[in-house]
Amino acid sequence: MTVTTPNSSHQGGNSLNVSSSAQPQSTAVLLVNSHGKYLLHLRDAHKPICDPGTWSLVGGGPEPGETLDEAIAREILEETGLVLPHVAPYTTARAHGPNVTAGNIQVYTARWDGVAHDLPVSEGIMFAWFDVATMEQLSMCPWAHKVIKAHHAEHPAPQVPGPRDGAGQGGAGAVKNVIGAHLFLKRENCTLLGLRHASTAFAGGEWHALAGRVERESVRSCLVREAYEEAGIAIEPADLSLVHTVHLLDDHENAEPRLQLFFQASRWDGEPKVREPDRCTAWQWWPLDALPDPVVPYIRAAIEGILAGTAYTELGWESAAPAPDGR
Structure with a gap:
């Protein structure tokens, strides 16, 4: 981790700073993406912790012998799995209320462009990206909200083309597309679906196909692995055939576009x-003609496409397409 010193405008002009005699005993980090959104962490609601049930920042106190710089690097890794190359001190803040063990907090800043719901959740409930306007509707940790608003006032959100802004412009604002592998099993005019746990960040309490995100592996290999890990089903790669593709643009947390590939197994x-x-x-x-409710919308669309004999479906791209006159 490279730590830099904040400039004089931060040191002198930020009303969040505590007096120099009150040394920080804890750390937090403002993780900002290229669209000017901030990564927030939803804290547990029913534990004896400070600011329970609120959206706050990644961070925590140093362990014995640790500096604050070392502590924030460790906390980022433990809470998000990320190793960030540039983490800079920004300001200090003060927390108040029950269960506050370290009132003075050293706040850092760092840049990260990634998908929040793909982060491992080692504590708390979930991660999500939010802009400052949306935060006014959230149950926010007070000191974190104050820090974010101060940072946003000094660093307004940049005008960077997002996935929708770059549509149809020859790669302007290009982003990677995530690949998802999905299993379509058919038996006696029925298909297999799983009920997502209510606490999962994506599609909690909804019916979903057996699926997984493709990592450094072939799509078939991913699906063979996921089928066994999730449901104990053994499938040979040669028995999988591509039957439908959904190209999905989902505004959920400004996620990347996704190519959702559906393979049917001839035997298992x-x-x-x-x-x-x-x-x-x-x-x-x-039953294929009586799918459950609720079912993940793109899963329903894919099954309908398979039954109709079509190979491809687009979802979420309608408002991303440019107008005929180019506006």
């Missing part, structure tokens, strides 16, 4: 069983 071994109860609470065969 094993009966589906719950093997990851923190993600999926039940597997069930549903």
